[in-house]
Amino acid sequence: MASEEPLFDPLLKKKKKKKVVAFSEDPLGADADPTTPAPPFEDDDAPTTVHEQMKKSALENGEDVAKENGDEDLQAMFGDLKKKKKKKEIPMDLGEEGSGASTPAEGIATPDLDFSDLKKKKKKKEIPLDLGEDSSSSTPVAKEVEDGAAAPAEDLDFSDLKKKKKSTKKKAQLDLEAFERELGEATGVGTDGAHLDQLDDTELGDDVFAHDGEGGAAQAGAEPWLGSDRDYTYQELLHRFYNQLHAQNPSLFSSAGKRYTLAPPSIHREGNKKTIFANIADISKRMHRPLEHVIQFMLAEMGTTGSVDGSLRLVIKGRFQQKQVENVLRRYIVEYVTCKTCKSPDTLLQKENRIFFVLCESCGSRRSVQSIKTGFQAQVGRRKRTAA
């Protein structure tokens, strides 16, 4: 893919850009699924890591796309910080418009609307990426021209920072195209489109640094409204990292969502006091966990007893609804299936002298997990029977 690129004309380029943007929309859709409390359940409810938070926020963005259109009005209403952010966004839209894809760009831009302080700061920091954007934010054409003017100057820096991949390709391409790309890069997030097609394994690291470089260079140049000369906090940089990580690897969004889905537990009532969990064998198989382990956990957690019948269904004593069983199952997945380090469900459960370990197959981390304890069981029912 990368080798072909220089040979093709700008048209193809544009197509690619569009496609990539569509990609970044995709994750929104993929993420939208998990939010619905519907049967296909996944277990990352609580956004514990920044990674998750990003996902969450990305979700919100998707909903707010429409709002973004009223951009200008909002801008007037918001405080300084917001305005700065807005300024940064607008050029992005323009850049995309220039290449013929406008709506997705808005989708990307929306994050800023409902982000918390940290995000704001982050955005502020990113602003240096777009040179001289603050002066005019309304006329697209003028913007493009400005960007174009700014681009050649930046070009030098880029070729150094981005190393071979970037620069070689650039050289091979037409001036116009390079120009266009610079346009995209000058606007920060617009970069993803351009970069995605060159995504290699090492690309990520290079890119992040390249961005930093840009930021630094641009800041050194102008942007008086950037103002604050403080150091970036760790949080800001972390958010920035994840923003860019996701901007450039939209697949990260979708893949996680897909993998976590399991068939919903099918729950039936047997008689008045017993519940049947019919597809527990199937579920435990999909989680790659021994059936006994799952059953043990579920019974301990629900504080009842149960047994497995002939067709590998679990008969639980007591009345339980599907939702309740699902909750317990969710907890099982969090505790014994997902890797705490990378959230991947590709894990193995190992037992070594009475202690269970979860070995992650995707990141290789190994971690001991709690043994299943029933804990205190209160005396329920008639005492006579148990005493005997």
Place this chain on the structure above:
Amino acid sequence: MNVDNLQQFDPLQDDLLGETDEVGSQKEHIHIRIQQRNGRKTLTTLQGLGKEYDLKKILKAFKKEFACNGNIVDDAELGQVIQLQGDQRQKIQNFLVEAGVDKKTINVHGF
């Protein structure tokens, strides 16, 4: 103070709070569980509250606050366990958190 009370634990013992109970385990977790009884009735049990708390007083507070009955059960392995009528899990958790117990050490079980 009666004689029973004195026998419960040796004040001179180092392991007063049961922190070194299990090798490798951090501080004991507090477990809140629920059990189904007959019909719609349930039972909530609170296990693992440290010895630094006076269970009797806590039970009294629970009963008053949650408007339910309850009692303290002596378990052979798990020590004293508070039992309450009905599903009081969330309430117990809130109560303990407000009283300054670290939320991370509280384990709410059940469906």
